[in-house]
Amino acid sequence: MNGFPILRFAVAAGLFLSLHAAIVTISAMAGIPGMRPFAELLAQFYGPYGYSISGMGIIVGAFLGFSEGFVHLGIFGPIYKWLPISR
Numbered sequence: 001m002n003g004f005p006i007l008r009f010a011v012a013a014g015l016f017l018s019l020h021a022a023i024v025t026i027s028a029m030a031g032i033p034g035m036r037p038f039a040e041l042l043a044q045f046y047g048p049y050g051y052s053i054s055g056m057g058i059i060v061g062a063f064l065g066f067s068e069g070f071v072h073l074g075i076f077g078p079i080y081k082w083l084p085i086s087r
Helices: 006-030 035-049 055-073 076-082
Strands: none
Touching (some): 006 055
16 A cells, blocks of 8 residues: 555646636636536635636636645545555
């Protein structure tokens, strides 16, 4: 189990949240029901860093989503590797 790919896990988590932020923003701009309130929630968190529900917000949200996913969800890789569970 020493070969658990922690870095690949963190990158995958970052890509997941990056795509999630971009899809939510695009969906809110397209008027898909239920997406606008969620995009506004993203704007509350990421707004101070330049995010908005706009074309530029797609890029900023994707970047911030990747950063957050890489760090916050990527921490589960070392935790998983550390757990003494027989696999």
